Amino acid sequence: MTAPDARILLGGGPEQRTLSTNSVAEKAAISLVDARPNLTAAAAVIALTGLAWANRFIQDDAFISFRYAYNAVQGLGLVWNAGERVEGYTNFLWTVLMTVPHLLHVDPVLFSQLAGLSFFALTLLFTYKTAVPMLGSRGLALTSIIVLGTNFTFSSYATGGLETQMQACLAMVSLYIVLENLRTGSWSIRGLAVFSLVIAVSVLTRPDSVVLSVICVPLAAVSSLRGQAARQRKLAQFAGLFLPALVILSAWMLWKYWYYGSVIPNTFYAKVSMDSSFSVGMNYVSTFFTSYWLWPFALLVPFVLKRPFPDSLAGVLVLTAFVVIWCAYVVVIGGDFMEFRFMVPVLPPLAMLLVWLIVRALKRPMLQACFIGFALVGSLHHALTFEYFRGIESISGLSGHVSGTPVNWVDVGKSLGRMFDYNEDVTIATRASGAISYYSKLRVMDMLGLSDPWIATQGYPIESQPGHKRLAPLDYLVRSGVNLVIGHPVIIDTSRLRLPYYDVLLLMPLAPILRYEDLPETSSVAEIPIDAQYSLVALYLVRSPVVDRVAAQYNWRIVPVVRDLQQEELSK
Numbered sequence: 001m002t003a004p005d006a007r008i009l010l011g012g013g014p015e016q017r018t019l020s021t022n023s024v025a026e027k028a029a030i031s032l033v034d035a036r037p038n039l040t041a042a043a044a045v046i047a048l049t050g051l052a053w054a055n056r057f058i059q060d061d062a063f064i065s066f067r068y069a070y071n072a073v074q075g076l077g078l079v080w081n082a083g084e085r086v087e088g089y090t091n092f093l094w095t096v097l098m099t100v101p102h103l104l105h106v107d108p109v110l111f112s113q114l115a116g117l118s119f120f121a122l123t124l125l126f127t128y129k130t131a132v133p134m135l136g137s138r139g140l141a142l143t144s145i146i147v148l149g150t151n152f153t154f155s156s157y158a159t160g161g162l163e164t165q166m167q168a169c170l171a172m173v174s175l176y177i178v179l180e181n182l183r184t185g186s187w188s189i190r191g192l193a194v195f196s197l198v199i200a201v202s203v204l205t206r207p208d209s210v211v212l213s214v215i216c217v218p219l220a221a222v223s224s225l226r227g228q229a230a231r232q233r234k235l236a237q238f239a240g241l242f243l244p245a246l247v248i249l250s251a252w253m254l255w256k257y258w259y260y261g262s263v264i265p266n267t268f269y270a271k272v273s274m275d276s277s278f279s280v281g282m283n284y285v286s287t288f289f290t291s292y293w294l295w296p297f298a299l300l301v302p303f304v305l306k307r308p309f310p311d312s313l314a315g316v317l318v319l320t321a322f323v324v325i326w327c328a329y330v331v332v333i334g335g336d337f338m339e340f341r342f343m344v345p346v347l348p349p350l351a352m353l354l355v356w357l358i359v360r361a362l363k364r365p366m367l368q369a370c371f372i373g374f375a376l377v378g379s380l381h382h383a384l385t386f387e388y389f390r391g392i393e394s395i396s397g398l399s400g401h402v403s404g405t406p407v408n409w410v411d412v413g414k415s416l417g418r419m420f421d422y423n424e425d426v427t428i429a430t431r432a433s434g435a436i437s438y439y440s441k442l443r444v445m446d447m448l449g450l451s452d453p454w455i456a457t458q459g460y461p462i463e464s465q466p467g468h469k470r471l472a473p474l475d476y477l478v479r480s481g482v483n484l485v486i487g488h489p490v491i492i493d494t495s496r497l498r499l500p501y502y503d504v505l506l507l508m509p510l511a512p513i514l515r516y517e518d519l520p521e522t523s524s525v526a527e528i529p530i531d532a533q534y535s536l537v538a539l540y541l542v543r544s545p546v547v548d549r550v551a552a553q554y555n556w557r558i559v560p561v562v563r564d565l566q567q568e569e570l571s572k
Contacts, residue, residue, distance in 0.1 A: 041142055045124045048149030052120050052158035057399035058109050059338070060409060060434030062161025064450070065089055066108045067438045069098035078259075080451035081443050082424060087256065087265040088451030093204040094163035113159040119169040120158035124149055126172045127348040131355070133183055134315040140355055147375055148351035151292070152383035153340045156395050160341075163205050168345045170202040171209065174216045175322065175349065178223075179315050187224035189233075192240035195220055200245040204252060207265070211329045212345060215322050217241075270449040270456035271469060277334025283390050284335025285327050288343050291386050293378030297354060297371070303361035316356060319349035337468065339386065339395045402435045407491050407534045413439030415530045419550050426546055428538075429477055430486040431468075445482055447472040474518045483547050484526070485539035494527065494535045494557075501525075501562045502537070519561065527557040 064080075068089055072078050078095065080088050089095050101111035124145045131141035148154055157164045177195045181187050199217060202209035224237050253263045260266075289295055310316075326346045336342045358371045387394050402409050413436040420426050422441035430436055433446040449455030449470050459470030477485060502525040522543050527535040540547065540558065551558065 041128050049121050052155045055156045056159040058161045059398040060401050063434035063438035065095040065098050068095050070102050073102040085260050086451045087260045090267050091163040112161040116159045116165045119165040123169040123172050126176045130176045131352045134312045144352045144355040151379050154347045157344050164344050167206045171212045171345045172348045174198050178216045178219050189236050189240040196244040200248040266456050267450050280334040281331035288340045291382045300357050300361035322349050407530050409435040412436050416440040427482050428484045429482040431488045483544045485541050490537040501560045525559045
C-alpha cells in the first residue's frame with residue numbers, strides 16, 4: 001500500500017491504522033491524517049471559547065470571593081470584615097486564586113473571566129479525550145463538545161466570576177482518569193496519586209465535589225486494587241490513591257477549625273434549610289430539562305435497550321451514575337437561585353450521553369443529524385426565552401445587577417466608598433453583599449447571613465429564592481449598630497420621584513419581620529445621591545456623627561419614616 005492508499009480503519013473503539021511499509025512518505029501521510037482530527041478539535045475548542053467570551057458576564061456573588069481575597073492581600077486574613085473570622089464562602093481554592101489579581105493590581109473581574117475561560121477550554125479538551133473511545137469516533141467526539149460548548153448555561157458560566165467552571169473542569173478530569181484506566185486496565189501508583197490530588201483540589205474548590213467523587217473514587221479503588229498483584233504493591237497503590245487527598249484535606253480542615261472555629265462553612269447554615277427543599281430542587285432540575293428541550297430524548301432509550309450492549313457500556317453507566325447522583329444532590333439541597341449554575345458540572349457527561357444515545361438508537365444519519373440539531377436548537381430556545389422563573393434568576397438578570405444601566409450595584413459600592421473614604425467605622429446592611437461590599441470597603445452585614453453566624457442559624461426564616469433561607473430581623477440590626485440598611489437596593493430617579501415620607505415595609509422590604517416599635521426614634525430614610533439624577537434609598541437606622549457629616553457634605557435628603565399609614569392617611 002502506497003502513501004496515497006493509506007486507509008483509516010474505523011472499529012468499535014478509537015481509530016486503528018494498518019501500514020504495509022515503513023516508508024517516510026507513508027508515515028508523513030498518516031501523520032497528516034492523524035493531525036487533521038486534532039486540528040479540527042482544537043479549532044472547535046478555540047471557536048467555542050470565543051463564543052463563551054461573547055457570552056461573558058459577571059455576577060454579584062463573585063465579589064464575595066474578591067472581598068475575601070482583597071482582605072487577605074491587605075494582611076487582614078481570609079475574612080469578610082476586619083477582625084471577624086467567618087467562612088462566608090464555599091470556594092476556598094478559587095478565593096485563594098483571586099488573591100493573584102489583587103497582588104498584581106489588575107482587574108479581578110477580567111482575571112476571573114480569563115481564568116474561567118481557561119478551565120472551560122480544558123473541560124472541552126478532556127470531554128473530547130473521554131468521548132473518543134466511548135463513542136468510537138473522533139467525529140462523534142467532536143459533535144459532543146459542540147453540543148456542550150454551545151449549551152448556553154455551560155458557555156455563559158465559563159465566566160461569571162465564580163468557581164463554577166473550575167469545578168466542572170476538575171470533575172471532567174477525574175472522570176477521564178478513571179474511564180481511561182478502566183479501558184486500559186493499567187493503574188500506576190503515580191497515576192493513582194495524580195487522581196488523588198485531582199480529587200483533593202476538587203474538594204478544595206467546592207466541598208460538594210465530594211458528591212462527584214462518590215462514583216470516581218470507589219471505581220478507582222476497585223479497579224486498581226483487584227487482581228493478583230503482590231501485597232506490597234497493593235499497599236503502595238492504596239497509599240497512592242488515598243494518602244495525598246487525606247493529607248491535603250485533613251490539613252485544610254484542621255486549619256479551618258483553628259482559623260474559623262468550624263470545619264463546616266457558615267454558608268451551609270445560611271443556605272440549606274432543614275425543613276425540606278425537595279420540591280424546590282425538583283423544580284430547579286426539571287425546569288432545566290424542560291427549558292433545553294431535553295425530555296424528548298428519553299423516547300430514544302427503549303430503542304437502545306433493544307440493541308446488543310456495546311463495549312462502551314461500562315463508560316456509559318459511569319457517566320449516567322455521575323449525572324443521576326449529582327442531580328439527586330441538587331434536588332435534595334433545593335437547587336439554586338442562579339440560572340442552572342448547579343447543573344454545569346454534569347453537562348460534559350450529559351453531552352456525551354446525549355450523542356451516544358442518538359447514535360445508538362438511530363441508524364439513519366439523517367435522523368441522527370435531526371436529533372443533534374434539535375439539541376442545538378433547544379439550547380438556542382433556552383438562551384432566547386428563559387427569564388426569571390419560580391425563584392431562578394436568569395443570567396441576564398444576574399448580569400444586570402452589576403453591569404446594567406443607568407445605575408448598578410458597582411456604582412452604588414463605589415459611590416459609598418468615595419463618600420465615606422472607605423471608613424470601616426460605618427456599618428451597612430444589605431442583601432446584595434457582593435459588588436456593594438467589595439467596592440465600598442465599609443463594614444458590611446450580609447442580611448442573608450452568609451458571613452454572619454447568628455443570622456445563618458437564628459435569623460428569621462423566609463420563603464425566598466433557593467439558597468436564601470434566613471434574614472436579619474430589625475432588632476438584630478439595631479443591636480449590631482448598623483447605620484444604613486440598604487436591603488435589596490432601591491434606586492430612584494430623583495428627577496421624577498420625590499416622596500415626602502417612606503413606608504419602610506415597602507422600601508426594604510423587611511416584611512414580615514419589621515416591627516415599627518423596634519425602630520429607634522431617631523431613625524429616618526436617606527436618599528443617597530449616586531449621580532446627578534439617581535439616588536439610593538436607605539434606612540438610616542443607628543445615627544452616627546460620621547454619617548451625619550457625610551450626609552451634610554453630599555447633600556443627602558433625609559426623609560421621615562411613616563410609622564402608621566392609617567394615621568398618615570387621616571392627617572391628609
